[in-house]
Amino acid sequence: MSFAPLFAAPAVVQIHAFLALAAVVLTVIILTLRKGSRLHRKLGWTWVLMMAAVALSSFWINQLRWVGPFGPTHILSVITLVSLVGGVRAARRHDRRRHARIMRALVFGALVVAGGFTLLPGRIMHAVVFATTF
Secondary structure (H helix, E strand, O other), rough: OOOOHHHOOHHHHHHHHHHHHHHHHHHHHHHHHOOOOHHHHHHHHHHHHHHHHHHHHHHHOOOOOOEOEHHHHHHHHHHHHHHHHHHHHHHHOOHHHHHHHHHHHHHHHHHHHHHHOOOOOHHHHHHHHHHHOO
16 A cells, blocks of 8 residues: 555555545444434434535545546436535434435445546555555
8 A cells, every 4th residue: 555646646646545535434433423413413413514525625535537627426416416405404404314325325436436547456445555656
């Protein structure tokens, strides 16, 4: 593992990656807390803001392009932003089931699946994890 390829990347890529990694760590912490506790809510808001920043920062990363500067990552970013609003709305309405379902889907789709795609050969995080040249 070598962080050199990430440190050599543009600042927006670094911000995007470090926020995403921090969101993964924060996810684990939040899942260990009592649901609905004050700390769960505070860290949950932090997680929502981090995920929003990760999604928004992706619009300045244009390595994979389908239509103009936009690619599959940007579709996921829009879905993430809409889902964050839905998850927060469900929590504020005390609809715990819907909140949990949306947040689990976000963790799976936006962190696990999207994170998995960053490990494909030719991507920066593949170079970081497998210490290959980029």
